[in-house]
Amino acid sequence: MSPHILSGRHHHDDDEFEVPLSENWLWKSNNFSLVSAGIDIGSSSTLVLLMRINIKKSGSGRYAKFKVVSRELVYESPVNFTPYKHGGLIDSEKIRKIISAAFSGAGVTKDSIDVGALILTGEAMRSENSSEIGRSLSLDSGRFISVNAGHKLESVLAAHGSGAVDESIRSGSTVLNIDIGGGTTKYALVSRGQILASWALSIGGRLVLFNRDGFVEKVTTDFSNLSEKLGFELGPGSYVSVEQKKRLATSLADIVMKGTKGNEEVLNSFPELALTEFPDIGHYKIDGVMVSGGVGEFVYNASLPDFGDIGRELGMAVAAQIDKHGFRKLIPRSCLRATVAGVSGFTMQVSGNTIYCPSYDGFPLRNLPVIHIHNDDEEPLNDHIREKVESLGITPGRGVVLMFHWDEEANYSNMISFVKQLKAPISDLTESGGKVVLVTDGDIAQSLGHIMEEEGLDTSRIICLDGISLNELNFVDIGNPLDDVGALPVTVKSLDFNWRQYPKERK
Numbered sequence: 001m002s003p004h005i006l007s008g009r010h011h012h013d014d015d016e017f018e019v020p021l022s023e024n025w026l027w028k029s030n031n032f033s034l035v036s037a038g039i040d041i042g043s044s045s046t047l048v049l050l051m052r053i054n055i056k057k058s059g060s061g062r063y064a065k066f067k068v069v070s071r072e073l074v075y076e077s078p079v080n081f082t083p084y085k086h087g088g089l090i091d092s093e094k095i096r097k098i099i100s101a102a103f104s105g106a107g108v109t110k111d112s113i114d115v116g117a118l119i120l121t122g123e124a125m126r127s128e129n130s131s132e133i134g135r136s137l138s139l140d141s142g143r144f145i146s147v148n149a150g151h152k153l154e155s156v157l158a159a160h161g162s163g164a165v166d167e168s169i170r171s172g173s174t175v176l177n178i179d180i181g182g183g184t185t186k187y188a189l190v191s192r193g194q195i196l197a198s199w200a201l202s203i204g205g206r207l208v209l210f211n212r213d214g215f216v217e218k219v220t221t222d223f224s225n226l227s228e229k230l231g232f233e234l235g236p237g238s239y240v241s242v243e244q245k246k247r248l249a250t251s252l253a254d255i256v257m258k259g260t261k262g263n264e265e266v267l268n269s270f271p272e273l274a275l276t277e278f279p280d281i282g283h284y285k286i287d288g289v290m291v292s293g294g295v296g297e298f299v300y301n302a303s304l305p306d307f308g309d310i311g312r313e314l315g316m317a318v319a320a321q322i323d324k325h326g327f328r329k330l331i332p333r334s335c336l337r338a339t340v341a342g343v344s345g346f347t348m349q350v351s352g353n354t355i356y357c358p359s360y361d362g363f364p365l366r367n368l369p370v371i372h373i374h375n376d377d378e379e380p381l382n383d384h385i386r387e388k389v390e391s392l393g394i395t396p397g398r399g400v401v402l403m404f405h406w407d408e409e410a411n412y413s414n415m416i417s418f419v420k421q422l423k424a425p426i427s428d429l430t431e432s433g434g435k436v437v438l439v440t441d442g443d444i445a446q447s448l449g450h451i452m453e454e455e456g457l458d459t460s461r462i463i464c465l466d467g468i469s470l471n472e473l474n475f476v477d478i479g480n481p482l483d484d485v486g487a488l489p490v491t492v493k494s495l496d497f498n499w500r501q502y503p504k505e506r507k
Contacts, residue, residue, distance in 0.1 A: 030057040032482065034489065035074065035108065037116030039099060040337075041082055041124045041133070044182025044206040044309075045294060046095060047337055048077040048102035053115075055350055075106035076337060082124055090120075090127045115479055115489045121154045121181065151186055151275045155179065155198035159188035162292035163333030169193040173287035175330065176260055180295035180318065182206035182311075183220075185256055189281055197279035201259050201266065203252055205295040205311025208234055212308075215239050222272070229270070245313050252310075253317035257325060260289070288328040291318060296335035352467035353486040356449025359460045365435060365478040369394055370401045370470050385425040396432035403470045406442030412451070415444060419451050426452075430461040437463045437478065439470055465490070 031054075038049040052072040083094035103109065120130045127133070158179035159165050168175045174191040183204035189196045207223035210216060216238045219227075227234040230251045232244065240248075255273070258266045262281040267274055291299040298304060298315025299322075306312045322329050371388040373381060385402070394400055402422075408414045422438075429436050438448065445464035453459050463478070468490055470476065479489040 031055070034114035034482075035112055037113045037118075039116070039118040040121060041090065041095060041118070042121045042181055042294075043124055043184065043204055044082060045336070046080045046082045046098050048075075048099055049337060050074040050076075050102075050106050050108065050113075057353075075102065075108075077102040077105065079336065084127070088127055089129050090124060090133050092129070092133050095133065114482070115491060117491060119154065119157070121184070151184065151200035152198045154184075155186035155188040155200060156195050158186060158292050159190050159195065159198075161334055161337065162290055162296075164188065164190050164290045164292075164330070165193055165195075166333070167288070167290065167330060171287070174284055176286045176289050176327075177332075178256065178260065178289060178291045178293075178296075178318075180204060180256065180291065180293040180314070182294060182309075184275060185259065186293075187259060187262065189262070189279075189284060189286070191284070196284065197262060197281055198276070199259075199262060199278050200275040201256070202273045202275055203256060205314050206307070206309040209309050210240065210245075213239075214241060217308075226270070226273070245310060246317070249310055249313035249317040250320075252314055253321045256314075256318055257321040260286070260325075286327065288330040289322055290330040290332045291315075291322075292332050292335050294336050296332065299329075300331065300335070349468050349490045349492065350482070351465040351488045351490060352443060352445065354443065354446045354466070355486065355488060356446045356459075356462075356464035357481075357488070358449075358462075360481065361460075362435065363478070363480050365399055365437070367475050367477065368399045368401045368435070368437060370403055370439075370474040370476060372470075373402050373404045381421040382424045385422075386428075389429075397434050399435035399437065400429060401437045401439055401470065401476055402426075403439045406440045406444055410442060410444050410447065415448055415451050416455075419448065419455055419457075423455055423457060426457060426462065430458045433461075435461050435463065437465060437476075439465045439468050441469065442466060 033052050033054045036051045036053050038047075038051070040047045040049075050073075052074050053068055054070045054072070056067060056069045058067050077098070080098045083091035083098075085091050103112075120127075120133065124130060155177075159177040162177055162179070164175045164177035167173070168190045169192060172192055174189065174196075177188045177190065179186040179188075181204050183202070183206065185201045185203045186198065187200065188198045202222060208216060208219040208227075216234055216236055219234050219236065224234050227248065230248065232240075232248050232251075234240065255266060255270060259278075262279045267278060295311045295315045295318070298312045299319045302312070302316050302319075304312065319329070371385065371394075373385060373388070389400070426436050438445070440448075443466050445466040449459065449462065449464040452462060452464075465478075465488060467487075470492060474492050477491045479491070481488055
């Protein structure tokens with residue numbers, strides 16, 4: 001399957017000149033498609049999703065940008081339980097087999113994957129070898145696979161994958177997406193397409209496992225302590241009746257619903273459950289609630305089979321709580337695959353095709369931190385960039401992205417003035433061995449690069465891109481150039497492998 005061939009025909013007034021779109025050089029430079037892989041290694045399940053992302057160039061001149069115009073599902077894997085070794089370590093060999101089987105099922109090879117992301121979520125992120133697994137799999141799983149982790153990022157991706165973001169745009173409303181997985185519950189408040197806030201709790205459907213007779217086979221220490229606090233004794237070998245499971249699930253669902261308020265109510269009674277800071281969202285009116293994640297499946301369909309955990313009972317209890325609180329229950333586009341769907345379609349951008357990149361040595365580039373620089377006279381750029389590098393802990397030799405807004409005339413005088421300000425800090429960064437990627441929203445990347453050549457900068461370590469939107473504290477991967485296009489695929493992400501223990505005190 002070639003990701004760069006688009007079906008269809010380009011029609012001219014004279015049929016004699018009809019040619020397939022894929023053979024039209026002008027079409028290929030402005031319209032193309034990518035195969036994207038989304039791999040989610042979660043607390044209880046591992047999923048693989050393959051999508052075709054269709055991209056079109058819109059606008060002209062300095063305002064021209066490549067935009068995603070549609071996404072087509074190519075393949076979705078069956079549900080696989082996330083494999084762990086003794087001691088809670090993720091079994092990397094079995095994970096590789098799951099991914100390989102998914103690629104085979106889709107009829108693709110690693111080389112067929114253009115762009116994508118791998119994310120370790122929930123309890124899987126807490127595994128001691130999570131960062132090692134992420135790095136090794138990102139190198140194994142195709143031309144360009146990123147590693148993403150972090151509760152807030154997962155919340156945002158789930159809100160996109162479930163359809164909550166699209167629903168908020170369609171209806172002009174404020175939607176709360178609750179993503180309940182095997183080990184964590186993530187919230188994302190969305191209004192008219194914008195993520196207003198995200199936060200997370202340590203509650204999930206697979207923190208306790210039962211055998212067929214109702215005896216506890218496995219329970220996490222944290223969940224055992226929580227259950228005891230709620231009046232239930234759960235330990236390996238203890239018996240839990242159907243009625244007790246329902247009552248426990250109701251207590252958990254009550255905490256989940258209190259968490260929808262995003263305030264201190266949950267934290268006062270259960271501070272150990274907080275995985276992130278909780279925002280103040282009391283002034284927002286929630287128009288509807290959407291539930292995704294594995295537990296979300298049971299919110300909308302209680303007749304699904306039990307998986308030997310508390311997920312089914314928790315889903316049913318959450319559904320009852322939503323009705324009790326008077327929320328409008330919205331139907332998600334995807335429940336179990338919400339996070340992996342979000343990864344496949346949300347994190348990828350494409351640069352403009354008038355870029356400056358004299359050397360592709362070392363590509364793909366991974367985990368480049370973003371610094372937003374301000375092109376004004378308030379502070380010299382040299383001091384500004386050095387302060388940012390120090391505050392973000394960017395070590396010598398590490399590549400970095402300098403993002404800036406350009407609203408001036410794209411003439412030589414303005415650009416050379418800007419380059420002269422950048423000369424000293426860029427020289428410092430490149431001399432230590434790192435790549436420097438300048439990213440702007442103006443259509444000046446190629447011109448800027450040539451002026452840097454004139455100024456004697458080491459341009460073998462400099463890249464200039466335009467048509468990309470970034471925020472500070474983003475991290476980006478930059479893939480190999482796209483065939484026939486001259487643009488570069490960019491994946492925006494937030495990495496957080498330093499999972500911190502629950503805060504004992506909150507300000």
